[in-house]
Amino acid sequence: MDSLLSVCDIKEDVSYIIDLAIKIKAGEIEDMPLEGKTLAMIFQKSSTRTRVSFDVGMYQLGGRAIFLSSNDLQMGRGEPISDTAKVLSRFVDGIMIRAIEHEDVVELAKYSNVPVISGLTNLEHPCQALADMLTIKEHFGSFKGKKICFVGDGNNVCNSLLLIAPLLGMDMSVACPEGYEPDENILKISKNFAKDNNTEITISSDINIALDNVDIVYTDVWVSMGDEAEKAKRLKDLKPYQVNKELMDIANDDAIFMHCLPAVRGQEVSADVIDGPQSVIYDEAENRLHAQKAILYHYLK
Structure with missing residues (x-):
């Protein structure tokens, strides 16, 4: 059963899903393509954009979404993930899960007879990445020759x-302090993708190097759910990587600022940047809905 647990699962379909999202957003897809379909939404972590976009997306496509928190499921009381997957598969047409551990989502998909969509794990957030690329394509018209820099915690x-x-032909750099680099295996795969697509991936603790010729500056919170015990250390280590006006000035003149939200103004980003003219954060947030609808259409229709 095809599922979306990682960007790697859609490496052949990335452009198609983004183009589908553009068509759906423009109203070019037939009404109610998911009529009679039901999506179970499992949330181990709280959410605003993921929950609302999937719920509204299913409704607008003619289907129905069922919200299930850990307290609503026997899985939260120790029922094996395999049993939950097998049972839910007999009730619904798809499962979306926002989980803490990536391995739990992998196990859920292994035993499910319906598509499983990852709404976030500690390893990846593929739905967010699709919405981000949709936003970039809308803003620049093309991915060709563009470079994105992620600043802060990898x-x-x-x-x-x-x-x-790299799957879309973009270069990417990451500016982060030592000890905050992206996952080693992910980085290895991404560099292979870059080699296949004639693009470049670079990791550097030097902001000036990472932001050279950058069109998109992206950051995220420094203290995510589960990192609270390390808050003081993280704030100290990441302070030099705040995205502020001085940092944005290093990027290209027409560079845009992106953030997946929620944001902490004054920590990972200054208020004048996130609320300034280069920021596209609300277009990006809205596009979670359109990207999610394309994902649902692709996997459930």
Whole structure:
């Protein structure tokens, strides 16, 4: 059963899904293509954009979404993930899960007879990456010759961007302090993708090197859910990597600023940047809906 657990699962379909999202956003797809379909939405972590976009997306496509928190499931009381997958597969047409551990999503998909879509894990966030690329294509019209730089903690969002950027013909750099690099295996795969697509992936602790000739500057929170015990250390280590006006000035003149939200103004980004003219964060957030609808259409229709 095809599932979306990683950008690697759609490496042949990335451009198609983004183009499909553009068509859906423009109203060019037939009404109610998922009529009669049901999506189970499992949330081990709280969410605004993921929950609302999938719920509204299913509704607008003619289907129905069922919200299930850990407290709503026997899985939260110790039922094996395999049993949950096998049972839910007999009730619904697809499962979306926002999980803590990536391995839990892999196991869920292994035993499911319906598509499983990752709404975020500690390793990747493929749905966010698709929405980000949709936003970039809308803004620049093309991916060709563009470069994106992720600044700060090389987290799950960074990992998915590293995988998707070369697949679309984009260069990518990551500016991060030592100890905050992206996942080693993800980086290895992304460099192979880059080699196959004649693009470049670079990791550097030097902001000036990472931001050279950059069209998109991207950052995320420094203290994610689960990192609270390391908050003081993270704030200290990452402070030099705040995206502010001085940092944006290093990038190209027409560079845009992106952030997957929620954001902490004054930490990873200054208020004058995130609320300034180069910021496209609300277009990016809206595009979670359109990208999610394309994913649902692709996997459930």
